[in-house]
Amino acid sequence: VQLVQSGAAVKKPGESLTISCEASGYDLDNYWITWVRQKPGKGLEWLGKIDPTDSYTDYNPSFQGHVTISTDNSISTSFLRWTSLRASDSAIYFCARLRARVGDRGPFDIWGQGTRVVVSS
């Protein structure tokens, strides 16, 4: 069971970006996927989560409207997308599997290796 994320990205402010998170060893449909941000030397910030069965999403209000979380179940992959990056988006982004017994609440038990995003002019 693992989550493998796409490689590092270097972008300019205002550009768009999509990073990916491919699940293997389990059925993507059976668990929510969540995304977490970590700025250099800082703590963890929760961006949002998605139910792959119906693409229902729940966003942290602090990030709502700035990022979009989606999945493509045919390739067992979740995506995190920006349409207009800011310098303040520079960080490492992790995807994680949310292990919920019932509903959408549970610990994050499997993590991707992280994707470093650098936004600089």
Added chain:
Amino acid sequence: DIVMTQSPDSLAVSLGERATINCKSSQSILYNSNNKDYVAWYQQKPGQPPKLLISWASTRESGVPERFSGSGSGTDFTLTISSLQAEDVAVYFCQQYYSSPHTFGQGTELEIK
């Protein structure tokens, strides 16, 4: 939003000694219908993603050494390492998954004295 506050921010403990990290939530994260506390503890080593150690306040993940234990209920939680080993040097985070947004504590940096 539920605010998770960890203490201390950093901690230096001698090898073989006990390390204790505290986490306080701004409101109760005990779900009365199932009597479970919706809190987890993670360990993050440099250059690595976080690793889940403890869920539901006190349930140790498979493969996590027995020296790691979680306790507490309601709003006050503790992660204890009973006998510190060199490989335990890391940053530790608590997290609540009781309600959205699922917030983390600011982290506690644990090092060897």
